[in-house]
Amino acid sequence: MHRALILVAALTVTGCASTPEHALQPAEVQGPAVAPALEPLAFMAGAWAQQQANGAMIEEHWMPPRGSAMLGSFRRILGNGAVPFYEFTQIVAEKDRVVLRQIHIHGNFEPDPKRTEPMELVLERIGAESATFVPAGDRANAGELERITYACDGADMLVLTVQPRAREGKPSDPPLVFRMQRCGGGAAGASRRGTGLAAVSEGQSVPRAPASVTEAEPGTVAYDRDVWQTLLHEHASIRRSVTQLPNGLAATTESDNPAVAMLIKDHALAMKRRMESGARVRVWDPVFNELFDRHDKVRLEVTLTEKGVSIVETTDDPETLRLLKSHSAGVTDMVREGGAASRRPTPYVDD
Numbered sequence: 001m002h003r004a005l006i007l008v009a010a011l012t013v014t015g016c017a018s019t020p021e022h023a024l025q026p027a028e029v030q031g032p033a034v035a036p037a038l039e040p041l042a043f044m045a046g047a048w049a050q051q052q053a054n055g056a057m058i059e060e061h062w063m064p065p066r067g068s069a070m071l072g073s074f075r076r077i078l079g080n081g082a083v084p085f086y087e088f089t090q091i092v093a094e095k096d097r098v099v100l101r102q103i104h105i106h107g108n109f110e111p112d113p114k115r116t117e118p119m120e121l122v123l124e125r126i127g128a129e130s131a132t133f134v135p136a137g138d139r140a141n142a143g144e145l146e147r148i149t150y151a152c153d154g155a156d157m158l159v160l161t162v163q164p165r166a167r168e169g170k171p172s173d174p175p176l177v178f179r180m181q182r183c184g185g186g187a188a189g190a191s192r193r194g195t196g197l198a199a200v201s202e203g204q205s206v207p208r209a210p211a212s213v214t215e216a217e218p219g220t221v222a223y224d225r226d227v228w229q230t231l232l233h234e235h236a237s238i239r240r241s242v243t244q245l246p247n248g249l250a251a252t253t254e255s256d257n258p259a260v261a262m263l264i265k266d267h268a269l270a271m272k273r274r275m276e277s278g279a280r281v282r283v284w285d286p287v288f289n290e291l292f293d294r295h296d297k298v299r300l301e302v303t304l305t306e307k308g309v310s311i312v313e314t315t316d317d318p319e320t321l322r323l324l325k326s327h328s329a330g331v332t333d334m335v336r337e338g339g340a341a342s343r344r345p346t347p348y349v350d351d
Contacts, residue, residue, distance in 0.1 A: 031066045035093035036250035037243040038065035039303060040312045043129040044150055045070070048158045048180035055079030060160070060180055068093045083107045096244065098123035100133045117141045121148065125247050126314055128299055146172070156182040206265045206304075213263070224270045224281065227263055234260045235338040238308075242328055247314045247321060248299075249328050253335065254308030261307045268309040272302050287330065287346035291323040298324065325349045 034042075045064035051057050056079050062072040074087040086109075089102040100121040104112045120140045121133035130151035135142035146165040153159050158180045166172035208218050214226030231238065237260050240253045253268070255261045274281060278295045282288040291298070297320045301312045313324050330346030 033067070033252075034065045034310075035068045035243065036241060036252045036310055036312075037093040037098050037123075037245065038068070038070060038091065039250060039310050040126045040245075040301070041065060041070065041091060041098075041131055041150075043152050044072070044131070044158065046158075047183050049183045050178055050180045058178060058180070059183075060158070060178075065091075085112075093243065098245075099136065115141070119143075119145075121145075123246060126245050126312070127151075128301065153179070158182070206262060206269065209263060209266055219270070219273075221281070224267070224274075227267050227270070229339075231260070231263055231267060232334060232339045232342050234263075235335055238264070238335050240332055240335045242332060244325070245312075245314065247316065248312065248324055250310065250312045251328060251331075252305070252308070252310045254305060256307060264308040265304055268302050268311060272300050275300050282346075285345050287323060287326045287348060291320070291327055294320045294323065322349065 042065055044062045047059070047061050049057055049059045056077060058074070058076045060072065060074045063070055069090055069092045072089040072091070074089070075083050076085065077083055084107050086105045086107070087102055088105070089100060091098065091100050100123070101118040102121075103118050104115045106112055119142050120136040121142065122136045123131060124134045124147065125132040130149060132147055132149045134147045135145060144165045144167075146163040148163070149159075149161045151159045151161070160178040160180065162176040162178075164173045164175070209223070209227050209230075213230045214223050216222035216226060234255070234257070237257045238253060238255045240251060242249055242251045253264055255264060271281075273279070275292070275295050275298055278292055280289065280292045294315075294317065297315050297317045299312075299314045303310045303312075313328070315321050315324060326346055326349040329349050330341070333341040
């Protein structure tokens with residue numbers, strides 16, 4: 001039976017290899033939308049490796065986020081070619097948190113009897129191309145682990161830092177740091193490839209709003225106001241989802257109407273520039289005013305999608321975090337209600 005299956009497989013592979021060059025190539029598969037909470041982790045996607053002593057190496061692969069999950073694998077290969085262990089990791093966006101679960105498998109693919117349950121960590125902090133995970137309570141099965149951090153150092157270097165927990169009465173051991181280079185032909189920025197997302201680069205813009213929306217010059221208060229008022233008028237065609245992060249939030253705002261989708265992108269890029277420079281809007285609104293007072297404490301990432309934008313806003317300051325959440329809740333009200341909500345001061349959100 002096994003020999004027959006092997007023969008069928010060999011014939012199948014031979015048939016694939018001899019496919020004419022002019023044969024139709026399969027179209028790119030379009031998967032479900034990426035959960036907003038996972039979009040900031042797209043920087044991890046790709047193949048990464050680090051050379052070690054005596055011909056050994058470590059290798060880590062991450063699939064890009066799809067739907068509500070992303071999947072990773074890790075192996076260490078000794079100089080003699082042996083693989084002592086493998087690790088398989090999933091990162092999942094749940095209702096109110098992002099969870100990392102990992103299993104450890106011996107080189108012969110037998111489970112480690114000391115690690116029969118997955119290790120479970122939760123996302124503690126997300127930054128610009130960095131993410132820190134910590135044990136999820138007392139039953140995390142994390143041993144002596146304090147935290148792990150993934151971070152990019154340039155376009156082609158992924159740094160994994162593993163911090164041990166300090167033992168009682170003793171200083172903590174130094175962290176293990178793995179500096180892995182992008183490999184497998186991956187190009188800079190490949191973490192965004194195939195996700196349907198386009199990261200905003202410095203100075204990126206979209207076509208200016210048509211004259212039917214505004215005749216003001218882009219970048220002026222009048223232009224941004226007219227675009228926003230049009231979006232309020234079209235609020236019924238806009239959908240918005242928000243995911244709370246430990247140090248901020250991720251929001252996706254989109255429309256099936258191409259003209260409205262373009263205005264959403266225009267508005268998001270304009271507000272990014274205003275937040276970075278401290279150029280205020282809604283000066284009569286206390287939440288907006290206080291948030292612009294703290295604009296230098298806000299990290300704002302805008303990603304253009306086919307039908308709108310995904311935005312990640314984070315901060316290390318507790319009061320700024322409260323203002324970000326209040327602002328986000330206010331914007332959600334405006335998308336739901338239109339101009340009626342826009343005419344009200346934005347309510348403060350209690351932690």
